[in-house]
Amino acid sequence: MLDSTDGQHPSRRAFLLSSLRGAGGGWLALHLPVLGALSGCAREASLNGEPLRFFRPEEARVFEAMTERLIPSVEGIGAREAGAVHFADQGLAGFFSGDAEFFRSGLSELVDAGFADLAVDDQIRYLEGIEDTPFFGFAFALTVFGTFSDPRHGGGRQDAIHRIYGIEHRPGWEPPFGWYDAEVAS
């Protein structure tokens, strides 16, 4: 029994989910597969030479640009470098397929606005205008998942977790673990 999942984690998760402004309750749902989302056209498309399963090429280009504004690259690592768009592509074709059409519908407004080709400041202003919408909440969640996921899910590339947080990647640790327990130990 998780002590809270540790029982705890359920409440923590509920908090986390509710803290995503405008995310609504449905984005995490793992709905039944919507096979219609997987058009043959989408399966034959690619981004930067990498095959796409859900996105059409322009959609992928726009969402990649959006992820770059949500978690920008600092010191060479951010959502774009982590491949968040590819996590989203894989997820929307698979475990998030129940939300695929909702997401595509929201993204279509950015495509129509030519988001990928706007200046950076204009992209930021555009996103500020939609940041309370359910679409934005879902897109942000996909970007975070895609940036910090295990690479098996399509994102988390270039050791993004450890480079973004500035931490070492080790299988285990020895005490002292942090500054305060080291201070006590000394």
Add this chain to the structure above:
Amino acid sequence: MTARTAPTVRTARTPRIPMPQRTFGEEGEVDFVIVGSGASGGVLAAELSRAGFDVVVLEQGPWRTARDFDHDEVGHWILGSLTGSPEDDPQTFRADPSEEARVASGPPPLIYARGVGGSSVHFTANYWRLRPVDFRERSLWGPISGTGFADWPLTYDELEPYYTRAEWEVGVSGVAAPGDPRRSRPYPMPPLPVKSSGVLFERGARAMGWNPQPAPMAILSEAYDGRAPCMHCGYCMGYGCEVDAKSSTLASMIPKAVATNRCEIRPDSTVIRVETSAAGRATGVVYLDADGVEHRQRGKAVVLAANGAETPRLLFMSESSAFPHGLANGSGLVGKYLMFNGQTASHGVFEHPLNEYRSVQVTRIMMDFYDADPARGFYGGGGMDGRMFNGPLFFALGGLPPDMPRWGEAYRRALPDYFVRTMEVAGHTTSLAVETNSVSLDPVARDRWGRPAIRTTYHDHPDDLAMMQFFVERGEEILQAAGARKVWSSPVGPQTLGAHLLGTCRMGDDPETSVVDRFHRSHEVPNLFICDGSSLVTSGRGQPTLTIQALAFRAAEHMARFARAGEI
């Protein structure tokens, strides 16, 4: 009874059996059929087989090993790699019985792991005893309107030897503190090394005049019982341990059960019905294998240890003309009095790195507000701990203070600074037994096997919400007293998710007000025993796994006694 030494090939999709074990043919009758292999089922399997009985354990999930576990945050938290997916096993939720329950659109309302070892595989491993007050609090406090608040039919002193058994059998790290309840033996190994969250929790609590202490954890601080100690990887809560240092029943009790050569663990086996005879006795169970093919396993006694959600579901699904409201439900209390424990989270960010992503979740706790206090104006109590928040992904999702940017360059630049400097003070509090808080069968939703979905009805009692708010305030005080440069809390509100699944087949002496007796024997079916989180009469103050396991050690002793006396 015939026994074979080689695994039986029963289906096209043979479950993986990672260690040699004795197998029993389905044509025979074993002594005990146990449903569930988790915190209680694993203990019952080991104890009953060590006592000389033939045991078959049916587990709905797979039999994983330490090598199967990893740190995939998306896999564990989003895709439910251990807890199951909503497509396979949907659940529905409503806050009030007057509402129509809806299929949960996010994480399942009741979170538990599927697989050998059950939720002891993914639990955080906080391993607290109840205290004497928990067993007689109704008498001390008095009745509470609208609740089934009751005393237990046993005392702390009766359960104490089994707490000790559990601590030594599974392997627990800790050290007794002055305010602890009486214990007959020290912990088997010293506490885990303190983390910065523990140092700061202790500093803040002492500054407030309180009494923090090392956390007892079911994680090995040193080599024990042939298992390796913790390597401090930082992935305990929600994850299986890659080195078997977490004392799940998968790592601790299941191998002991199998070693008796009297116990077969049968994974990927989903029980759908307890069968009964015309005389009203349990004769065995019907279960589905991984291909959905139906099988039967007969037993002289049936033991349900499937957790506080699955056990009542199975009792409801085992209704018959003799038991029209569900098996063993003459009291009408099967599934009722569900208790989650309240959970609170206060967060603080400090000047120097804590690096909470390393090592175990919790190293210091505090019990100063354990007892209910009439001066507060409401019933309740709880314990607190200092801990890490969660993994890298969830930190990026919601780990920053609410006044920070939620995306963009400032957000991105804040992540590394805050990730290594943030900790949490968590509160774990009482839940009252409210009759409408319950597990029942959803009238519409079905799982992949056609079983009715579990429907949860839950709304925290007003006293429970008040207690949570009290703990949020104490948590903030600790963080501020510890020198946090910023403090914030998760808002308190009615809970819609639970991992502590307690009280849904409560024990008691009176068949009118309880489902099982003090020995976990159902009041109506003499050879049907129920022993898991559903047995608890009150919620305790969080961290129920040790109590569930102590009850299982005690229950197994009595079941063996009854069996030897021909009383099952």
